[in-house]
Amino acid sequence: MQRAISAVTRRLVILIPYGWLLFFFLIPFLIVLRISMSTSAVAMPPYTPVFDWSEGWARIRSALSELSFDNYVWLAGDPLYLNAYLSSLWIALVSTALTLLIAYPMAYGMAKAPTTLRPTLVMLVILPFWTSFLIRVYAWIGILKPEGLFNQFLLSMGVIREPLIILNTNWAIYIGIVYCYLPFMVLPLYSALEKMDHSLTEAALDLGCTPIQAFWRVTFPLSLPGVIAGCLLVFIPAVGEFVIPDLLGGSETLMIGRTLWNEFNGNRDWPVSSAVAVVLLLLLVVPIMLFQTAQARAERAEREGR
Amino acid sequence: MKSLGIFRRSFAPWADPNAKPFISFRNVTKRFGDFTAVDNLSLDIYTREFFALLGGSGCGKSTLLRMLAGFEQPTSGEIMLDGQSLSGIPPYRRPVNMMFQSYALFPHMSVEKNIAFGLKQDGMPKTEIAERVAQMLKLVKLEAFAARKPHQLSGGQRQRVALARSLAKRPKVLLLDEPLGALDKKLREETQFELMDLQYELGLTFVVVTHDQEEAMTMSDRIAVMSHGRVIQVATPAEIYEAPNSRFVAEFIGDVNMIEGKVALEDGRSILRTAEGISVALPETLAEGQSVALAVRPEKLKVSRQQPEGAGVHAMRGEIWDIAYFGDMTVFHVKLPSGKIVKASSLNATRGVEDPFGYDEQIWVSFEPQAGIVLKG
Numbered sequence: 001m002q003r004a005i006s007a008v009t010r011r012l013v014i015l016i017p018y019g020w021l022l023f024f025f026l027i028p029f030l031i032v033l034r035i036s037m038s039t040s041a042v043a044m045p046p047y048t049p050v051f052d053w054s055e056g057w058a059r060i061r062s063a064l065s066e067l068s069f070d071n072y073v074w075l076a077g078d079p080l081y082l083n084a085y086l087s088s089l090w091i092a093l094v095s096t097a098l099t100l101l102i103a104y105p106m107a108y109g110m111a112k113a114p115t116t117l118r119p120t121l122v123m124l125v126i127l128p129f130w131t132s133f134l135i136r137v138y139a140w141i142g143i144l145k146p147e148g149l150f151n152q153f154l155l156s157m158g159v160i161r162e163p164l165i166i167l168n169t170n171w172a173i174y175i176g177i178v179y180c181y182l183p184f185m186v187l188p189l190y191s192a193l194e195k196m197d198h199s200l201t202e203a204a205l206d207l208g209c210t211p212i213q214a215f216w217r218v219t220f221p222l223s224l225p226g227v228i229a230g231c232l233l234v235f236i237p238a239v240g241e242f243v244i245p246d247l248l249g250g251s252e253t254l255m256i257g258r259t260l261w262n263e264f265n266g267n268r269d270w271p272v273s274s275a276v277a278v279v280l281l282l283l284l285v286v287p288i289m290l291f292q293t294a295q296a297r298a299e300r301a302e303r304e305g306r
Numbered sequence: 307m308k309s310l311g312i313f314r315r316s317f318a319p320w321a322d323p324n325a326k327p328f329i330s331f332r333n334v335t336k337r338f339g340d341f342t343a344v345d346n347l348s349l350d351i352y353t354r355e356f357f358a359l360l361g362g363s364g365c366g367k368s369t370l371l372r373m374l375a376g377f378e379q380p381t382s383g384e385i386m387l388d389g390q391s392l393s394g395i396p397p398y399r400r401p402v403n404m405m406f407q408s409y410a411l412f413p414h415m416s417v418e419k420n421i422a423f424g425l426k427q428d429g430m431p432k433t434e435i436a437e438r439v440a441q442m443l444k445l446v447k448l449e450a451f452a453a454r455k456p457h458q459l460s461g462g463q464r465q466r467v468a469l470a471r472s473l474a475k476r477p478k479v480l481l482l483d484e485p486l487g488a489l490d491k492k493l494r495e496e497t498q499f500e501l502m503d504l505q506y507e508l509g510l511t512f513v514v515v516t517h518d519q520e521e522a523m524t525m526s527d528r529i530a531v532m533s534h535g536r537v538i539q540v541a542t543p544a545e546i547y548e549a550p551n552s553r554f555v556a557e558f559i560g561d562v563n564m565i566e567g568k569v570a571l572e573d574g575r576s577i578l579r580t581a582e583g584i585s586v587a588l589p590e591t592l593a594e595g596q597s598v599a600l601a602v603r604p605e606k607l608k609v610s611r612q613q614p615e616g617a618g619v620h621a622m623r624g625e626i627w628d629i630a631y632f633g634d635m636t637v638f639h640v641k642l643p644s645g646k647i648v649k650a651s652s653l654n655a656t657r658g659v660e661d662p663f664g665y666d667e668q669i670w671v672s673f674e675p676q677a678g679i680v681l682k683g
Contacts, residue, residue, distance in 0.1 A: 202377055203410035205397040207424030207475065217423075221414050 029281070036274035037067040047271050071275035081259065081276065085283065088256040091170065091245075092238035095177035099185045099234050100227065102178060107189035107226075111196070122190070125183050137176055137247050144172050144248070168250035176244040181237070185230035192226025193219070236284050256280055308676075311544025317527060318542075319352040326389070328353040328511055329374065329479065334383035336369050336535075343369040345535035346383070356505050356512045358522035360558075361532035367515045370532075371481050374513065375404045388478065403477035407484040409468035411456040417443070417467050418452040424475040442470040445504070462493050469501075473508070480505075482514040486521060498524050519559050523547070531555050547603075553681050556601045563607065563648040565600040565678070569593060578680060581644045584620045588680055599681050606677035607650035609638050609663065610670050618675035624648070626667045638663065640671050 038047040049063035075081045110121045128136060143149045144167040151163040166172050196219065204214035242257030249255070256276065263273035319325040327350035336344040344366040351357045359367040372378045373385060376397030385392045392400065403424070411420050421442050425435045443449045446466035456464055465488070472480055485501065486494040502525050505512045516522050522529050523543040530540045531554075539551045550556035553564065567580035569592045576588040578598055586600060608614065614621050627647055628639035637651045650671050663669065 197408060197410065199406045199408050199410040200412060202375075202397070203404075203406055203412070203471075204423070205377075206375060206402075206404045207471070208398045208427040210396075210398055213427065217427075218412060222412075 032274045032277055034067070035270050036071055036272075036278050037069065038271045039066075039068075039070070040269045040271050045270070046268050071271050072279070074272065075275055075279060080254075081256075081279075084254045084256045084259040085279070087254040088239050089283075091173055091177075091255060092235050092241075095174050095181070095238050096231050096235045098174055099178045099181055100231060103182055103185035103189055103230065104227075106182075107186050107193055110186070110190050111193035118194070122187075125186050125190075128183065133180065134243065136180065137244055140172070140176055140179065140248060141167060144175065167248065168253075170249070170253060172248035173245050173253060173255075176248045177234075177238050177241060180244065181234040184233040188229040188233065189223060189226040192223045192229075196222055232288065236288075239284060240280055310548040311542065315527070315542065317354070319355070320350070320528060325352060327351060327386075328355075328388055329513070330386040331370070332384045332386065334370075334373065334380045334385060336366070336373060336378060337381045342535050344373070344380075347535065347537055349530060349537055349540065351511065351513060353511055354509055355528065356502065356526045357514070358526035358529045359513065359515045359532060360517070360519060360522040360529050362517060362558075365532040366535040367517075367532050368483060371404070371483055371513065371515045374479070375402060375481055376400050401477055402479040402481055403472040403475055404481040404483065405468050405472040405485055407487055409456075409464050409488075411464060411467055411471070413456055416453050416455055417448060417459070420456070420467055421471045421474050423471065428475065438474060442474050445473070446470045461488055461490075462497070465489060465497065469504075473504075473510075477510070479511045479513060482512060484516055485514060486518075487516075494521070501525060523559070531558060533558075549679060550601065550681070553599065553601070556679070556681060561604050561649060561651075563602045563604060564681075565602065565646075565648070567598060567600060569596045569598060582622045582642050582646070584622065586620070586675075586678065586680065592682070596682070600678040601681050602648075602673050602678040604637060604649040604651040605635075605653075606673050607640075607648060608672050609640065609650045609652065610672065613670050614672040616674075619672050620675070620678075621670050621672040624669060624671050626663055626665055626669060629663070629665065640669065642671075 035047055038049060040046060041048045043050075049066045051060055051063050053060070106125075110118060110125075113121055141148070145151075146163040146165060146167070148167070150166070151160075154160045155163065166175075200218050200222070201214050204218045205211065209217060240257045240260075241255065242261055245253050245255045245258055246261070249258075260273050260276045260280075263269050263276060267273075329349075329351040331347055331349040334344055334347050335342065347366075347370070359370055361367045369378060373380055374387075374392075376392070376395060380393070387401070412423065415423070418439055421439045422435050425438055430438070439452075440449075443452055446469055448463060448466055448470070451459065451463060451467075456467065459467065465485070469485070482501075486497055489497060498521060501512075514522075514525065523546075526543065528540060528542055529546050531538045531546060533554055539546060539555045541549070546555060546559055550559065556562045556564070565580045565582065565584065567578045567584070569576050569588065570579045570585075571577075571594050572585075576590070576592045576594075578584075578586045578588055578600060580586075580600060584600070588598075592598065609626075622642055624640035624642045626638055627641040630637040630639070633654070635651050635653050637649050639647050639649055641647050648671060
């Protein structure tokens with residue numbers, strides 16, 4: 001009896017996260033998917049067909065048959081969307097690389113800091129989250145604009161004569177993304193580096209590596225799980241980022257988040273914007289899932305190899 | 307004078323005044339902030355020696371080893387290797403290799419790659435690396451495990467990989483930090499002999515750090531007993547055991563009975579008188595009234611019903627207080643009239659005993675004139 005109860009509780013406990021995913025991810029996704037297969041209409045809601053359960057099964061059946069992949073065909077046909085996707089991927093890639101370059105030395109320094117100091121350093125990394133994301137992005141406008149803090153500093157130092165145009169360029173987007181997503185890169189890197197056995201580095205030195213060689217042959221390969229986790233955490237949201245390119249980027253900056261926003265709010269074309277969102281999801285989630293399955297398979301093969 | 311210990315050592319460069327030390331610590335001090343880990347220590351180690359640094363935790367033995375490897379720099383003093391000063395030479399340019407206590411195997415590399423690590427770093431040609439790795443795998447009997455990752459090995463196998471990796475570069479000196487610490491008792495005993503054979507075959511100098519006195523006694527040519535950053539005694543295991551130079555060493559290594567007494571003067575010569583009525587002639591003249599102790603190992607005390615006879619044999623009356631039976635031997639705890647309890651061990655050389663001793667029995671404990679050693683400090 002006791003055992004039966006505990007089995008039931010265990011199922012219930014597992015049910016909670018699955019229920020969460022079902023209600024807040026899978027069902028909304030299915031709704032978006034279904035809208036993406038509708039046609040735009042001047043109506044409320046602004047698409048057809050609408051499933052009306054009151055008119056019986058036959059009506060639903062005919063509504064289902066009206067769904068089509070036309071919007072996806074439309075997306076493929078217009079170079080605007082392809083360019084927006086590519087440009088988003090590129091901007092996210094550059095930003096992720098820059099974030100990694102800045103975050104790695106930070107995480108390394110944190111992991112090598114005295115144990116008593118580490119909690120404070122971790123605290124400092126997550127401290128910016130205590131201020132609104134939007135305010136922090138706005139603050140960057142003040143720093144980067146032609147008469148902003150950064151240009152005034154450079155002018156007063158005599159480094160430049162004319163103010164640099166940074167705001168409303170891709171550079172401003174890179175700076176914004178790097179700044180906002182830095183903690184997401186630092187923390188997984190820190191946790192990977194912090195748990196590393198220091199004697200491994202010593203062993204590498206003992207076997208003839210200079211400190212730099214020891215880093216590349218031992219420390220870096222062992223921190224790869226942290227690097228991958230950090231890159232995914234930055235890259236994925238950066239691809240769909242809307243606020244940063246909207247506030248810091250220029251009018252010609254093409255990013256998919258913005259395109260989606262324009263379709264949705266400007267054109268009121270829910271079906272096309274839904275299709276854009278679904279393609280974005282497939283573009284990001286499918287490669288990651290493939291990567292993870294491959295990794296799990298490699299691990300299993302290794303374990304069974306013994 | 308009889309020789310100490312029961313086996314003859316043909317290898318004894320430390321006794322040769324012309325022999326040049328291979329490793330020399332010269333007045334080495336190492337401080338970490340206020341803490342002095344190694345205190346003005348001087349020590350010589352010779353080629354092909356199996357040398358043990360023995361002591362409790364925090365005695366400075368590991369710091370000494372890490373300074374030899376180059377991970378720590380002495381605060382003052384100098385370390386010489388083969389006639390050359392090691393000061394300022396980073397670990398990656400020292401002809402020494404270390405086997406770490408945690409083994410420090412690279413988890414992302416196979417056994418083979420771990421062993422080849424140092425060789426690849428030196429830019430050795432690929433074919434030679436493969437040859438050397440195969441040779442090392444054979445040496446530690448792990449040929450079948452070359453492709454495995456460290457986490458797929460048992461503790462004993464990991465220990466062997468660590469050993470093979472540290473030997474692969476053919477270092478002049480191998481440093482071993484608690485090499486057998488993580489192994490269980492049985493495996494540890496087997497591995498001790500393998501290490502000794504390996505050291506002898508390869509003709510290398512081994513410096514091993516250990517807190518396990520039995521391990522140090524079994525494996526090493528000489529032992530340095532350390533405490534609080536200083537070397538208390540450096541000698542062969544037999545000398546350390548049979549002729550400790552201080553109470554600390556006598557008590558640290560093995561079991562010992564300390565029979566306390568005071569120096570008295572008799573016919574112009576110093577003798578030691580104990581509370582139990584034993585008097586022993588002292589080898590040197592000491593101030594009258596000074597407290598000294600006679601250290602007698604339990605196996606040198608004999609328990610008997612009859613008063614023992616023989617020239618110079620010291621005998622005391624006592625009562626059997628406790629008996630500890632270990633199978634191979636029995637330890638009698640004997641209470642002397644003074645209230646002191648001494649331990650006397652005897653080997654159970656026969657299966658049956660005619661008339662065994664019992665609890666509370668009045669007996670004699672005795673020892674030969676040369677069995678005790680007088681300790682001042």
